[in-house]
Amino acid sequence: MNAEQLQKTLRASQYAEQVLGLHRELLEQDYAKDQFLESLSTEQIQQQVNEVLLDISDESMWMRLLRILRARLMFRWIWQDANQLTDVITLTRELSDFADACICAAKDFARIPLIAKHGEPIGYSGNLQDLIVIAMGKLGAQELNLSSDIDLIFAFDEQGETNGRKCIDVQQFCILWGQKIIYLLEHITADGFVFRVDMRLRPWGDGSPLAISHIAFEKYLSQHGREWERYAWIKARVVSGDEQGEELLEMTRPFVFRKYVDYTAFEAMREMKAMIEREVARRNIADDIKLGAGGIREVEFIVQVFQLIYGGSKLELQDRQCLISLKHLGEVGLLDQQAVEDLEDAYLFLRRVEHAIQALNDQQTQSLPTEDDLRQRIVDTLGFDSWQKFLDVLNEKRTKVTFQFEHLIKEKGLDSPTESFSQLEKQLDEVLDDGAKNLIHEFWHGHAIKKLPAKAVQRLKEFWPHLIEAILQSDKPQIALLRLMPLVESVMRRTVYLVMLIESKGALQRLVKMATVSPWICEELTHYPVLLDEFLSMDFELPKRQDLEDSLRQQLLRIEIDQVEDQMRVLRLFKKSNVLAVAASDVLAESPLMKVSDALTDIAEVSVKATLHLAYQMIAKKNGYPLDANGQRCSLDHMAFAVVGYGKVGGIELGYGSDLDLVFIHYMDEQADTDGAKAISGFEFAMRVAQKFMSLMTTQTLDGRVYEIDTRLRPSGEAGLLVTSLKAFEQYQLKSAWVWEHQALVRARSIAGEQTLRDTFESLRCRILTLPRDEETVRQEVLNMRQKMKDHLGSSKEQKKHGIFHLKQDAGGIVDIEFMAQYVVLAWSGTNPDLAHYSDNVRILEDAKKAGCLSSDDVSALIQAYLSERAESHRLALANHNMQVNAMDWHDTREVVCKLWQRLIDPTATFALESE
Incomplete structure (x- = not known):
């Protein structure tokens, strides 16, 4: 071994002297393999543990060999730390990897005699049960120090019994399993121990069962979980238990990180902060570099407070590791960059001092020594000229931590308003x-x-x-x-x-x-x-389509398919909260009208898509899957069912109070049965999906309903079937539909369902709209339908006399513009097919300009009028007003619309305000 480095190592640690005396030969072999000079990967550490314990079945020998390996690795880590051949992050990661490997090895070793005695633990579902081991605290964050204990929690997926001759329940089996793991790791023998194990962070703490089920865990957190437990679970990590463990951990995330900025955590964190301050004042712990003022605990507390409060809305703050989350706090602007740098610098220094203290005698302490010899050892290890110079630097760094800690989440009193x-x-x-x-x-x-x-x-x-x-x-x-x-x-x-x-x-x-x-x-x-x-x-940005889809999908993934009430609640609150976000952006950020409508339409489409998926799943779970018209099985990925949006949702022009005009189509084999135990025909399957969809969307609950849905635009209207086959839809449109139904088809667009069917519908729509039509016949039909709407929905003569203009239904209003766009498509797309491409009015009008059907001036004036009237309709909806406005205020806009209506649709029409 390098003599100078060895001298530094032995100077840094009396414990290292003992290890060298006991295991010099082994240590020299390790040194010869360059293991003191290079870092170890997770795989290399795991390999060392496995090699040492390979084929060892005797318990005493197993414990001895693992303890000797721990001593060898501790010597190596102290060597690297004393000679500055490693850094805090690498060292704590390697220590944590070793703890993980030891836990897994102990778990495997402890299982064998239990299985021999009691058989395997089988849950009520018939699945083999595993012991889930969750690391908390520093091990959870992979920040273990040189002589740290390890905080663990044991759990299992579900109750049941073992299948051996001496049968016991699953919980008892897992308790015995956990007890043996603890014994194997922390029992002190002539060779020492591996890790001290602390189980006090489990539900109810000391005195409670050592291992509990997933359901019991979930119930505890929902009914009894306290704020300090949220704080502790930030660092939780599954060490062993694989998929079941990850599911349990995922279950805890909403408990730890509330979906939105968690203002409720402020008070609890203030209480914890005050408790820390009182403890520091009461106990003489100024020399404790972890618990004392400006110590490690305060740095971690600062970071974790921000994580608890903002972690639900800022996912990057959910990282377990202190320094990574500290960096993110700076990136998202919750801490200024200087504060981040000061805290990071202090944390790394304090952790290095912590290792220097613990290296002395392999003791779990963070208190600065009082003996001159031990102080000098630390000074030498850390590279200072004197104890006082070391204290000067230590106190400087602790002062910066204390400053940040004292200014964290200060109490807001009644005097916070600027005046009394x-x-x-x-x-x-x-x-x-x-x-x-x-x-x-x-x-x-x-x-x-x-x-x-x-x-x-x-x-x-x-x-x-x-x-x-x-x-x-x-x-x-x-x-x-x-x-x-x-x-x-x-x-x-x-x-x-x-x-x-x-x-x-x-x-x-x-x-x-x-x-x-x-x-x-x-x-x-x-x-x-x-x-x-x-x-x-809210950040008052309009929600993005992908974010909407991800958010709703994640919320629904947490709910079982048969928990209908929970699903309905999620759907309703998703719609309401996001429409509220759009309204806030509209009002406070003055977002453009078209973008507002796009966002409202996206919310509706995402809701429809998710609801269709749920409805299809529910019916398929009960009745099995149907066959499509080609004999293929209609799975969730190939559902042969689609939802078509008409009107405002079809035209991407939804407002705040808009209902959804929807039509359901399918291409299932209506005669063939589904493949489930309770088989039904394909026709019945399609009907039930549509009915379940309607129920999920429109049932009135305490949270309201998702949307009002109007299905009267389906073939044959209210007299027709709720869902129509693609073939029947095609035949109806080609042979039986009225002109007004083709008008409605102009604003139709597939919005959810199987993509092939959606594409087929779009092709069919274009084919129907581009059929050759007599221009005069179209004009007369459009005129007749418009007159009926004015008579039934427009302002009365008395209202007009008093200068009232119905923004949507009266002459010169929104519907006039919509009808002109529909006329353009039906009358001229036979010779100009591109006119039938889009379903929204603005792009239809723009295409009419490109095709030379309307002049540039006419189109610009009409679009401007349309956007102005729609913007006002949004404002009126937000103000809870109806669509009746002062006619004089809209004189010029109406004149533009009415004059074009006269030229395009009704040459006999005149424009005159009744009040004039």
Whole structure:
């Protein structure tokens, strides 16, 4: 061995001196293989453990050999650390890899005698049960230190019994299994121990069963899980247990990381922070570089607080390792770069000091030594000239940690509003009328407040001045107050929402602004307060299609196929929360109309696609799969079923209150039976899928419904079948459909289902729309249908007389423009097939310009009118107003539309406002 390096190693560690005295020959062999100079991979460490224990069946020998290997590796790690041949990250990773390998080896060794005595553990499902081993703390994060204990949790998938002669239940088997693992690792023999094992992080802690089932685990976390356990589970990692372990760990993620910014964690984290501060003040632990002020625990706490609060909405913060998450905190802007650098520098230094302390005697301690000799050893190992110079650097780094720790999640008191409560109330009094003042008085002196728990009343009193301050900053304080009071009443028992708004001043200001613009948004939040979670974490960007699909898929994956109520809840809240996000972007970020409509349409399409998949799965699970018209099995990937969107969803022009016009088509063999135990015909299968789809989408629950759905545009309307075969649909369109049904087909588009069928439908649609038609006949049919709509849906003569214009149905309104676009397609696409390509009005009109059917000026004017009227319709929907507006305000726009209508459709029409 290198004499100088050996001297540094022995100077750094009295424990290394002991190991050298006991195992010099083995250590020299290890050194000769260059194992002291290079890092070890996970595979190399696993290989060393396997080779040492190969074919060892005697328990005493097994324990001895593993302990000797541990001593050899510890000597090597101390050598590398003392001679600066490694770094903190590499060292802690190798230590963690060794712990993993030892746990797995102990688990395999412990299983053999248990199987011989009791047989294999079999769950009620008939599946062989494995012991799931979850690492917590530093081992979970793969940050193990030189003399750390290991925090473990044992679990199993499901209850059952063993199949041996001495039968015991699965839980008892796993408890015996876990006890043996602990004994094999931590029992102290003449050769020492491998790892001390701490099991106190399991549900209920000491005194509870050593191993519990997945279901019991889930029940515990949902009903009894505490904030500190969320904090602990951030670092959880499956060491052994494979797929079952990963499923269990996945189950814990929603418990640890709430979907949105978790403002509820602020208070719990403040309490933990205060507890840490009290502990430091009470105990004389200034010399403890882990628990003392500015120590390792405070760095980890800073990182994990941000992880708990923001990890659900910022997935990059869910990493187990402290330094990686610290880096991400800087990248997402939750910590400034200087703070990140200071904390990282301090953490790495403190961990190096920790290793120097523990290397001395292989003891689990983080306290600086008091003996001069031990202090000098540490000074020499860390490369300082004196103990005082070492302390100067240590204290400098700890001071930076303390600064960040002290400024973390500071308490927000009642004095946080810029002015005193009495001043705020006085200012509010000046801008409210008597009705609004009475409303506030009745609120605070009503029965609802008297019935509130004391803690809820206190929270409401804390929230009130924040609300008043935000309302006074708005341009319509009374409107904001009147619209927000019902929301406050609906959430005052669920104080978590008040905490969210207290903690997020920006969110409260946005909420007030939204209230002044949109009573509809306020009503949605009042009826469904859970949507506040989404609202408070919004970035006010329009949701992207891929993100919508990923989000809904992940939510539905967690739900079993027969848990229909849970699925319906997910679908409803998905739709509502994302429409709310679009509305917020519309109002606060002033997103363009076309992009807003695109986003609303994407939400609908993603909802339809997911619901169809669920409905198909449910029917197939019960009845088996049908055959398609070619005799192929219609699996989920080949469902031979499609949903066609008409109207606004077909035209990619959805508004906030739009229902969905849908038609269902299939190409199944209607006569052939499905392949399930409860076989039904292909026709019945298709009908049941459509019916289940309708039920999932339209059933009214406490969370509302996903969408209102109108299926009257199907062949033969309400008298026709709910779902139609592709062949029957084609025959109907070619031989029986009215012109108005072909008008509707202009705005049709396949939106979900099997892709081949969707492509076939699109081809059929274009073929039908491009059939040669008599232009005069089309014009007359379009005119007749438009007149019927005006008579039934437009403004009355009396309303027109008083200057009212129905933005959608009256002359010069939205429907006139839509009918002109439909006329263009039906009348001219026979000679200009490209006109039938798109289903949305704007692109139809643009294609008419390209084809020379309409002038550039006419198309530009018509599109401008259309976008203006649709933008106003969105604004009216957000304001909860109907489509009736002041006719004079829309005179010029209507004139443009009506004059083109006169030239294109009805030469006899005249444009004159009835009120003029």
